[in-house]
Amino acid sequence: MGIKQFETRCSLVKKLRERGLDFEEDELKEILIKYNYFNLFNGIESLLLSSRKPKQFNGIKLKDFLNIYNFDKKLNAIILIKLNYVEQRLKNSISYHFANQYCNTIIDTMQYTNKNNFMNPIDSDERSNTYCRYSEIYPFVSEQNYNIYCNFNNFILFKPYFLTNLINKNDHIDEQFYQDSSYVAPRDVVKYRDANGDDNTSVAVPFWVAIETLTFGETVRLLHYLQDSVLTNVMHDFGLKISKRDVFLNMLDFLLCLRNSCAHTSLVNRFRTPRRYCINALLNNVFKLNPKYTGEKKSVLKLYDVLKILSYFVDLSELKNMIRIILIKNLFSLGFTKGAKINKLILDRMGCNQYNSWMRMLSGEKYCL
Numbered sequence: 001m002g003i004k005q006f007e008t009r010c011s012l013v014k015k016l017r018e019r020g021l022d023f024e025e026d027e028l029k030e031i032l033i034k035y036n037y038f039n040l041f042n043g044i045e046s047l048l049l050s051s052r053k054p055k056q057f058n059g060i061k062l063k064d065f066l067n068i069y070n071f072d073k074k075l076n077a078i079i080l081i082k083l084n085y086v087e088q089r090l091k092n093s094i095s096y097h098f099a100n101q102y103c104n105t106i107i108d109t110m111q112y113t114n115k116n117n118f119m120n121p122i123d124s125d126e127r128s129n130t131y132c133r134y135s136e137i138y139p140f141v142s143e144q145n146y147n148i149y150c151n152f153n154n155f156i157l158f159k160p161y162f163l164t165n166l167i168n169k170n171d172h173i174d175e176q177f178y179q180d181s182s183y184v185a186p187r188d189v190v191k192y193r194d195a196n197g198d199d200n201t202s203v204a205v206p207f208w209v210a211i212e213t214l215t216f217g218e219t220v221r222l223l224h225y226l227q228d229s230v231l232t233n234v235m236h237d238f239g240l241k242i243s244k245r246d247v248f249l250n251m252l253d254f255l256l257c258l259r260n261s262c263a264h265t266s267l268v269n270r271f272r273t274p275r276r277y278c279i280n281a282l283l284n285n286v287f288k289l290n291p292k293y294t295g296e297k298k299s300v301l302k303l304y305d306v307l308k309i310l311s312y313f314v315d316l317s318e319l320k321n322m323i324r325i326i327l328i329k330n331l332f333s334l335g336f337t338k339g340a341k342i343n344k345l346i347l348d349r350m351g352c353n354q355y356n357s358w359m360r361m362l363s364g365e366k367y368c369l
Contacts, residue, residue, distance in 0.1 A: 012037055019055050023062035031062065035069070043267045044068050047345045064333055068346065071326040072269050075319065079307075080262040082314045083255060087216045089237070089313070090252075094222060095208040097233040106183050109204035112211075113157050113190035118225040120152040121145075133228075139246050143297070144253055144277045148224045155225065156218055157210075163192045163203070166210055173213075178205045216259050220252045238313070244369050250280040251309050258306045269350050271303045283309075286367050290351070304351025308361055312369075320362045323347075327355070 007015070009032045013025060031040070044065055050058035102111040111117055120130035121138050130152070132138075141149040156162060167173050175192070185191045185201040192203035214222065223231065232242040240248050257273045278297040279289060287308045292300035307316060326346070331339035347353045352361075 009033070012041075016041070020057040021060055021062060022057075028062055031066070039265075039267055040065060040069050043270060047342055047349065059334070059338065061333065064330070067326065067329045067333065068269075069267075071322065071329075072267050073265075075322055076262050076265065076268040078319060078322070079258065079268060079310070082310060082316065083216075083259040083262065086255060086310070086313045087219060087259070090219055090223070090234075091211045091214070092208075093234045093237040094219070094226070094230075095211045097230050097237075098226065099207045100233075101230055103207055106180065106204075107186060109183065109206055110163070110185060110189040110191075112207040113162055114188045115153070115158050116188060117227070118152075119227050121149045121224060122152065134245075139250070139280065140278050140297075143299075144274075145224070148221050152225065155221065156214070157222070158190070160190060161193070163190045163205065166205060166213060167192060167203070170213055173205060173209065175200075175203055179203050216256055220249070220256050223249060223252065240369060244282075247280050247283045247286075247369060250283050251312065253277055254301060254306045254309055255313075258303075258310070268303060269346060271306070271350075273299070273301045273306065275299050282369070286369055302349075302351030304358070304361070308365075308367070311361060311364065312367055315364065316362045317364065320359055323355075323358060323362075 009029060012032060013028055016023065016028065045055070046052075047068065048057060048060045048064060050056055050060075098112060098117075102114075102117045103109055116129040118130060119132045120128075121132050121135060121141075123130045123132050124135040125131055138149055139145060152158075159165075167175050167178070175194075179200070179202050181202060183202050183204050185199075185204065191199045191201055194200050211219070223234070226234065228242055228245075231245065235242055235244070235248055238248070254273055254277065257277060258271060261271050262268060272292075275293060276299070278299050279291055279301070281298075283289070284291065284298055287305070289298075289301060289305045289308070291298040291305075292302075307319075310316065327339075327343045330343050330346075333339065334342060343355075344353050347355065347358065352358060
């Protein structure tokens with residue numbers, strides 16, 4: 001294909017006119033100021049082209065692009081809200097159950113920064129405080145879990161300057177507020193260093209405050225390091241047993257991929273999980289997933305399959321009407337035959353071309369793990 005050369009807005013207007021797109025020039029020029037050409041046109045044109053070589057449109061209006069683009073942005077926004085809810089539930093559950101076991105006195109406030117209270121996936125020594133009974137059979141250590149498996153000691157909570165950075169980089173976390181004369185930092189926890197570089201051992205920030213500053217990715221990584229005694233309770237909050245640990249963590253892998261895509265405003269209808277993100281066999285079977293690559297290690301899911309996984313955690317029924325509306329808009333704008341064909345292409349691009357399957361899944365189809 002080669003590298004695309006920069007084009008001016010006037011050049012893009014001319015190109016779209018030559019391809020047969022129906023538009024008012026002033027409106028299109030305004031659109032090109034507001035929107036990224038790559039997302040609006042390159043990202044959607046394959047659904048609307050009547051010919052690919054050369055690229056040509058037949059009876060396609062600028063409004064048809066905008067309808068699909070605006071649908072995508074609304075869909076993206078709602079999905080992101082749902083994912084943020086899952087993230088908040090995870091953080092609340094982790095901080096509660098961990099603090100209940102390890103941080104339930106003032107002196108133990110910072111025990112969430114003590115490596116000895118966690119499980120190191122690479123540690124197979126049963127005599128070690130960080131022993132991991134899954135070490136020799138840890139899933140996907142050559143794929144998505146490589147960094148998690150190999151770099152336990154570099155996790156953000158264990159870094160020497162974690163507490164210092166937590167306070168200095170978050171205006172709502174004030175050093176004076178979290179200073180207590182009855183607290184003296186014990187061994188093996190991270191300590192606060194003041195502006196002079198001296199340890200202030202009377203400062204401690206509770207886990208339920210600190211965890212709110214972690215990213216979704218850091219939160220998922222933290223779950224891998226929780227001792228079974230804590231993770232059992234976290235998973236119970238989500239209706240799962242510890243025996244499904246690998247499935248639970250793998251589900252969150254794909255929600256993280258979707259969250260990152262939505263947060264960076266990529267077109268969600270084009271969403272794909274990275275090939276290096278492999279799929280747990282039980283997860284694949286229970287949710288009846290349809291990965292693109294189905295060799296020894298299945299990988300690459302489209303939006304439909306990841307929404308199936310998300311539907312285990314949250315109600316997605318409000319997405320049904322959004323999908324109905326865009327399909328109806330296309331039928332009215334493009335006519336029944338062309339509109340129905342393009343609707344099929346949109347649904348297929350998102351992972352399933354059957355409208356009824358979408359409605360069933362979004363209505364809360366049950367999956368038993």
